[in-house]
Amino acid sequence: MTNEPNDSQENGAEPSPEKGEDEWSHLSVDDQFAALREYLGEARQEASQNLDTAQRAQAELANFRRRTEEERVSQARYSNGRLLTRLLPIVEELDLAVTHAGKGGPNASWLEGVMLIQRKLRNMLASEGVTAVDSLGALFNPLEHEALGTVETTEYPDGYVAQAIRPGYRLHDRVIQPAQVMVAREPQTNDQAEQTTDPKETENG
Numbered sequence: 001m002t003n004e005p006n007d008s009q010e011n012g013a014e015p016s017p018e019k020g021e022d023e024w025s026h027l028s029v030d031d032q033f034a035a036l037r038e039y040l041g042e043a044r045q046e047a048s049q050n051l052d053t054a055q056r057a058q059a060e061l062a063n064f065r066r067r068t069e070e071e072r073v074s075q076a077r078y079s080n081g082r083l084l085t086r087l088l089p090i091v092e093e094l095d096l097a098v099t100h101a102g103k104g105g106p107n108a109s110w111l112e113g114v115m116l117i118q119r120k121l122r123n124m125l126a127s128e129g130v131t132a133v134d135s136l137g138a139l140f141n142p143l144e145h146e147a148l149g150t151v152e153t154t155e156y157p158d159g160y161v162a163q164a165i166r167p168g169y170r171l172h173d174r175v176i177q178p179a180q181v182m183v184a185r186e187p188q189t190n191d192q193a194e195q196t197t198d199p200k201e202t203e204n205g
Contacts, residue, residue, distance in 0.1 A: 077129070077172055084130055085176050088169055091125070094118040125169075133168030135161050135179040144168055146178040156184040 098118060101111045133144045138161050140147065148165055156162045161181040168179025 078174060080128065081171050081174070081176055084125060084128060084171060087121070087125065088177055091118070091121055092167065094121065129172045130169050130176075133170055133175065133177075133179045135164040135168060135181055137161060140181070140183050144170075144175055144178055145181045145183075147183050148180050149182055150185040151182045152187040153184050154187060158184055158186045160184045 094114060094117065098111065098115055101107065101114070135145065137156060138145075140159055140161055145161060145168065151162050153162050160183070161179075162184035163182035164179060165182065166180035167177075168175065169177045
């Protein structure tokens with residue numbers, strides 16, 4: 001059995017050319033070269049745009065992963081902040097008890113027990129990242145200190161903490177309890193005191 005030639009073979013026709021070749025077949029060689037160069041330029045531009053889009057998507061994905069990781073770490077670092085904040089008044093009460101209790105006398109054994117609890121509680125807070133805020137002698141910082149008032153003094157410069165009323169604490173780098181303080185104020189001289197005197201009082205005098 002012999003294979004009969006198909007119509008294209010009988011007619012001697014060549015297989016149909018590619019679309020691009022068919023479009024350029026009527027052009028001269030120079031025009032075909034120019035068209036091919038333009039086509040390659042467009043292809044390069046499209047490839048560059050696709051690469052830029054892929055790089056942007058990759059960068060956005062990396063940023064999303066970084067933010068997600070930072071949020072996870074932050075949540076883990078500060079998740080117990082509320083509990084630690086509620087423990088701070090207990091620490092302060094223990095500090096007051098130890099400060100006002102005498103080290104001798106019949107309550108010495110009781111005081112030793114309180115001091116042991118105090119040390120364990122403070123060690124636990126330190127292990128969780130709780131540290132004290134610098135207060136006495138430090139420059140007043142509204143992010144760390146809560147001013148209860150001012151006090152005239154020459155011991156500390158104007159605007160510095162002269163008295164620490166209640167200690168402050170931070171958890172890692174976040175303040176969880178501001179320190180209550182009294183801020184130093186430069187004492188008034190006699191001339192300044194006279195200037196602040198009410199003129200009406202002077203007239204009535």
